[in-house]
Amino acid sequence: MAGSDYTPPHWLRSPHVQTVLASSPWRRKRGAQRLAATGAVTTAHLVDGGDGVRLQGLHSALPGRRSRGLALLLHGWEGSTESSYMRLTAARLLECGFEVFRLNFRDHGGSHHLNEAIFHSNRIDEVVHAALDVAQRFPARPMVAAGYSLGGNFALRLGLRAPGAGLQLAGVASVCPVIDPARTMLYMERGHRLYLRHFERTWRASLRRKRELFPHHHAFDDATLGLGMRELTDWLVQTHTDFDSIDAYFDGYSVAGDRLSGLQVPADILMAADDPVIPLDAFHALALPAHARLELSRWGGHCGFLLDRRLDGFAEGWVTARLAAHADAAGGEGGLRTRLAAAVHAHAPGG
Template sequence: MNLPMGSDFQPPWPLRSGHIQTMLSSSGIRRRLLPRRAHRVQENAQEVLVDVGHGDRLSGRFTAQRTGRESRGLAILFHGWEGSVDSTYVLQTGSRLLEEGWDIFRLNFRDHGDSHGLNEALFHSCRIDEVVAAMGEIARMFPARAIGVAGFSLGGNFALRAGMLAPSLGVPVDYVLAVCPIVDPSEGLFSLESEAPWFYQAYFMQKWRRSLRLKQQAFPHQTYFELDELRQNMRDLTRSLVLRHTDFGSLEAYLDGYSVAGDRLMDLHLPATILTSRDDPVIPVAAFDQLRVPPNVELDIATYGGHCGFIRDYGMTSFTDDYIAARFDAITR
């Protein structure tokens, strides 16, 4: 079986620009131009609250496949930072896998989507334990003959770390796929500050500050940040988050806490795929070039695609739909 590869993605000009790919990936323009079939995963979706222990819950949406045949398995999808279960790329991937006969579970990370009022403590990127716990509970609620996990950006980082932890915790996972995952958080943060065009940091900071305001409204008795802290840049606000709301003693220790750089993925023993692009303006490709991965991990670096874009034409459909569907298909054969 010949699987699509990143080198197969050859978009027309001007979609060969990594910046255009990145800006279009989550744009309202793209959402309006997508065909109706890209939203099918939202139809008859069941809202689910997932118990992750310690009184905390994560929210998600489950959609059962409707092909009339036996389900091929369960696909669990992770969005990126400040995305949600309704992010365009999640809907498009989920809808495609639904057509292929997969049941779909789209998980919101803590404080993403409409979940700010569920848990008092803030989201941070080292909360991998609750995500793996959620995966175990999802597998219990929706038993499947195969379980595949796909994540995008920060969600790709979570997917890779979950793939390393799940087997030892008895959480059934058969395959993990990460699109443009954050590999070295310290390098990524530095890149957004000093190398990427200013509007990327402005975009993420606007979404993060909005999220923090929603959190404060949900728990008015808490003081999550002082006003002057909210005016800080990304690095300093992240440092305030670490010192106020985590057990890490420094920003550097926190960023290292969710890094998968260097040889850390040598502990990933599940079949896995990492897809990224050389023209990603958000996550530097150098971190991928320096990765050491075991033979069961496929590292695929495309020339084009931007950050979680891979938009192949002016209909705004994504190459990753075929890419992910083909690899999920392969694990059931």
């Protein structure tokens, strides 16, 4: 465990300001502008999640430039490939010489029509299978992965499963990940209702869309959609999973305690002590291997870590630096010093 060197200006030291601004329309606009400015060519792809599952994602690369590796990015719950942090992180990685694949989870980013069954957080197998498909389609080596919030949880589980699945993953980075889902639910229920209400609203909209597309398979009524977060989750568990209780469901995707101790893939985790969505205590109880590192910041909110009025973020640079280090350690094309030297030369007078 180590402290983070992130220090925001005083006006950005409220966790609620950080969290709300991080998902604001202004930051989404900033992300779109920053990604467009890279000049990357982005193409949409359907990838194989196994057992007939199809997932959608976006591949971005700079034309005419040799890639130092492939970075897979995973968004949070009810986010998408077009979330601000996904675009901003993709931009930073592209500038650092990577090609990037941003993956939508099932039922995210307008992909509800691709699969009949509903998304839930234990669907890790299809993400592992999709990562293998992406690696085969874009065989730039090494491959690294990063995620935010629930995507951070998926990234850590991807790291756990990669060796057994035959996925050559050089390292993972995770920002404000869900560690203990049961504790996270309690934390949101006892905290500021703004966040619980946000997730309830967006999840209900997603379920309505699923019902519209597959009315014969999903015949739940509006009364079901009116349930609170815990009750709606319990309904999901009972009707759309093989788990016999909500506690078993939460335990199924928990990475708390010593569950990450078997990580064979190098991992970095960034967490804000003032996160209003994810409880901090689960991080102090983590048992991590020597090649996994936890960095705690005093500030940052939930996946915020904003730096200035332009709403640029510390986390995007942190992810890029950590993934670049893992890629270089795995023997990627061109070391970090070579890339930095080229960047300095390109921006120097007459360069």
